[in-house]
Amino acid sequence: MTSNDKYARRLRPAAMGMFLAFGPWMASAQEPAAPAPDTPTIALPDAPAPVPVLAPATPRAVRLQPVVVTGTRTAHSLDESPVEVQLIDAEDIRRSGARDVAELLEREGGVYASRSAGRGSRIELQGLSSEHVLVLVDGRRLIGRINGAIDLSRLPTGDVERIEIVKGPSSALYGADALGGVINIITRRGGRDSGGAVTARIDEDRNLDLHGHAGWALGPVQGSSASGLSRLESYDLDAGTPSNDGGDGDSRFLSTNADWQIDEHASLGLSGSYTLDDGKRIDGGSANRYFDTHKRVEEVRVGAAPRYALDASTGISGDLYYNRYFDQFLQTSRADGSVSLDEETVDEIAVGTVQLEHRRGEHRLIGGLEAQFERLEADRLDHTGERDRQAVYAQDEWVPEWREGRLTVVPGLRYDRDSQFGDQFSPKLALRYALSDAWVLRAGYGRGYRAPDFKQLLLLFENPGVGYRVEGNPDLKPERSTGVNLGATWLAGDRASLSFGAYHNRVRDLIDVIQTEAGPPIVFSYRNVASATLTGLDAQARLRPWQPLELQLGYGWLRSRDDDTGDQLSGRPEHRANAALRYEQNDCALQLRGVWIGSRRFAVDLDTGGTPTPAGKAGSYALFDLRAEWLRWEQLDLAIGMDNLLDEGDPQYLPIAPRAAYLELTWNFR
Template sequence: MIWTDGLAMTDAENRQAAVRRFRDRWIFPLFLLLEFSYGLGQDTQVVLRGRVLDSATGRPLPNVNVEILGTDRGTVSDRWGRFTLILREASPITIQVSHIGYETAHTFWTPDQPPVVQFRLKETFLLMDEVVATGTRTPRIHRNVPVPTEVISTQDIREAGTLNVADLLNQQAGVQIASAVDGGSVINLLGMDSKYILILRDGKPITGKFNGRVDLDQIPTSSLQKIEILKGPSSALYGSEAMGGVINLVTDTTRSSSHWQVAARYQNPARGSVQPWQWNRGTHALRLSWGGRRSRLAFRLDGDFQKIGLDKEVLYLDIDQVRKGTFHTWLRGKITSGISVEWDQSWFQDRETGHSLVMNNSTTVTRWEEVVRGQWTPHSAWTIEPSIRFGSYGRTYSQIRPWGSTVTADTTAESTLELELLIRRETSVSTLNLGADWTRSAYRSDRVDSARQWETIPSLFWQQEYRRGRLSWIAGGRWDREQNGIWQFSPRIGVMVTPGERWKVRATIGGGYRRPSFLDRFISWNHIQFGYRVVGNPRLVSEQSLGLTLGAEWYRDSRFRFSLLGYVTRFRHMIKDYVIEPGLLSYHNIDRVRFLGLELQGRWSLSSRLLLSGGLNWLDNRNELTGQQVPNTQPLSLNARLSYRLHTYHLEGAVLCKWVASYTPQEYDPVLGTFVYADHPRRSYTIWEGHLVYHSGEKVEWVFGVQNATDYINLQYGPFTGRRMYAEIRWNRKGIK
């Protein structure tokens, strides 16, 4: 017992007093020290924010590696090029940013500077890995996709100097663009008619076809980020019309948070002098673009307007002037951290007029499309993407005598409503896509029986992708129910093996199909100009295809890329026109047609200033019943491009050429109802083009170029237009928030 202040304390009280003394002497001071240290850490902690942009274009660069030298701390930039670094203490640091295809940059930051940094990286012509989605419907690094995909990049589009997609694709090997008598462009990819190639914009079909084809010279290149091309049957993902391949036009939505651009171009008429002040001659083009980001909202507005004075340059076309206008709006809003909505609307109008002493003609084409997409991520592994698409298309063609009497009045209208639901589950080793699609199309034309036809097509599709070590494989299929109740099944299997660090080997096999178009089944039209009549065949069955591709890619130090691709595709029930009797044509199904080809492509970064790229394409497409070559096949062609950048002189540009080997063309005989070989083979020819950009400060660019520099013309098979030179000025403003 202890006595304290005259009072005796028990043992229990003694223990309690000892605990209080220990608490007061040690526990409280320790807590105060920890709290002070935490507060001190909070006071000295620095949040450093930054942005990474392309020095030439001002566009944000996503997925850039950002690290603090001498530490293990770092991050990557988001899709808008933004990044955040949290510094534990306010001390000087060196920040390094690096990205494939760009020079590595450093900056030294000290605490007395604002906590904001910005990097503008210079491209070095290293070969960047694009993110592609067309082949799998899931964003993937290009070299990791098991499906062979060709990409025409942003830089390729800039250096091409073209105003529309048709002219851009025509620079590629294995692609042939022919001007039709009606004024449109007919594209042949790998020797296949464009009606077997599905044209997409941001993964959605484009409404409106004339004679079963999308007219690609109606689509401007000004708002495109890139073009993805799948070669081989792809109906397993996209249904009808993808039996030969897919071309996906990807809109540029990666601009900085605040930007605008105004561009004006003049292009002289073919074989004519440069006279920009003559409004009725040559091509006058104006392009406007404005976009940005405000909190949770991103937007972009584009306008493209062209006035073309043809002055009857193209043989068989009684067209004097063409006026084209395109307006595109894109909005994306982030509602919550896991829900976002995207709205995409485009409007296009093309008006062509021609006048002569005996006939005045006019053609007006109008296309309007609207897409609303949603994205919901209820779980880190699951994504749900509903979408609705509405499109309308109209074409009016008329021939009127100068004194007012109408000779021809031809109207075509098409509308489409599509509902789609895509569900994706993604893990580190696998990706599962499940989807359902419902499409209702209506078609009205003065050229078809009953004037108006419609159809409703429900579809289901799935795709499983698996990745393990050096092996990746993909398998899937799609069911489409046709109007007659028959279900079409289109499968696909793909495998990619990585035998070495620099090698990729891919193989795919897949099926495709194409429903007979409204015109194939119901057309009833007199071709007055050529003196024959065409009637449809309602008993036509769907065309089917089975294709195999085998390819290999080789990389070296991100500076050299080489690819070799072989493919064979067989068509069954191919639709072909035939003569019922002299002057009367119709359509029927035939067996079989084989498309065989070999493609070689390469890109070589010679230095930080020079890039050499090109491709070679060999084709052997034949009707297996007759052994004859498929019409409009160019057996051998190649293209090459030398790109250069002289940063010291603020210059960049490219020289392009395309060579087509000699071959014997075929011409359509409406009396026989078939193609017949020409009397003489066509000689080989080469097309040269050049493009130059001078950067006058950060806001102004001067662009000069020449197309078909050698002035090569073939009035029977094309090209129909000769040498053209153009000059363009661009005003740019880029901002950052």
């Protein structure tokens, strides 16, 4: 088989694509069935899987609050959640003007997101890097990591309803990889009455985005579907070289979900999505060598989530899903057209979960069983990697009556059996205490772990032209963490809110890249070489001095140290700040938002192609966006804006698109 034949192979999910694209529109003329009166609550329509079967307990306050589920795997109003959850809701997403989740989080307070050339986006929570952050879509693991990180730029915001972020070790509920926390990206839900929208955006560099979503109903089945496409033009931050920092790219996505209310006790949720990213760029190498790089990624996600309410206090839910991530990477020399790299990677995961939830007096109990199988096949691995895990977890939410509902105590424990690394125990304890209707204190303790990924275990790759080799290490041990979080929030209705948080994380057996042989060729490998301590503070404020004006301010401080050397950990800024100012009056709005990131130290690392990158120090930078909106002009919303107002960018440390003005038009319909 030739390289071109090999490269041409692709997934062909035509049948699924037709279903995703046309099924909702054929169903939109049907009326949804009315629910039976006085029946047990089965599910929140926009909750992630496994879906909580029981509704959240009625809060003391009368005002309506958004509902979150990620912190405890049960439904709570945002203010009443025992575990602090940072929420980015649909209105925040719309106001941001962000095209993808990475772009959204880059300007968000409380998290640190960055991009690197050829590696997509990376995100850190409480100083712990992307390898230690578990990314979920509707409560389900996302796969396809690049050097341990999920590239969030592959997730368009056109299909996102909200994002819930839980910081600190979360392995007691979610298992491996959740040392630093969990990011749960929840897609749109709804029925025909939820309406829909189509958005088109173009900027001065001819980057184009077009996406839409619509609710639909067919008898007792209702759901939502979304689709979109984007076209990105290349950009170059260093005109002195042929390489570019952002390549040409086309991407498309289709997704749909359906919720079938079978009877007053049972329901079934179904979902499916397909994403295609096809990009080209020019990469530089050593000795002034340059390469044409073509990267194609296809991803399929399907799942089913049955739910059954036995009575008003007991319910059972399940979740079964399968993800397949397919990556083709072709690199040819610009000098003579010879093939430098021609690789395929297939990453697959299948997960099944059953969860029981029961309320009894002062207690709300959940228990669950989980089975997971993961497989990675790649040309540069010594052999195909496979692992399976089985887990059991339990949690109790105790609200003592003698404290009049002000105190919530949440202990939890999870046991994982890993086919490669044996038994893993992950405990946690969370506390919430309401000092008053305005002041709430929270505290949390937890342990987490991360098993080495297949590339760290099995990689075997040599580049003779550059003179290096990278070898995996099958003797690696899991990384482990212990974390403590303390926080306080103050709410003054819609006028003001403040939140303060402090954290301390200790990570043992950190996996790092080290040079094992001086060469030639130079040999790099992975070792459990260090432990690290990360201590920090976060503060966020939202103020509305008068109705048309809203101000948001935030600051974060991080002290990250390698316990062996005392050095600052690579790539982590000590200081960061965020701000947003929005003025809205008479369906018109003007907004300025941005972040400032302090200087960062970088150590030797491996890029996407496995090439060692040099150590160095990156200076501080600021990203600001300006946006003006005209809302509900008939059924249309119009926005104009400018991203990266200060035209920040650096080929090595900040390879983001230069300053660009854009025009955006949204048609809303019901």
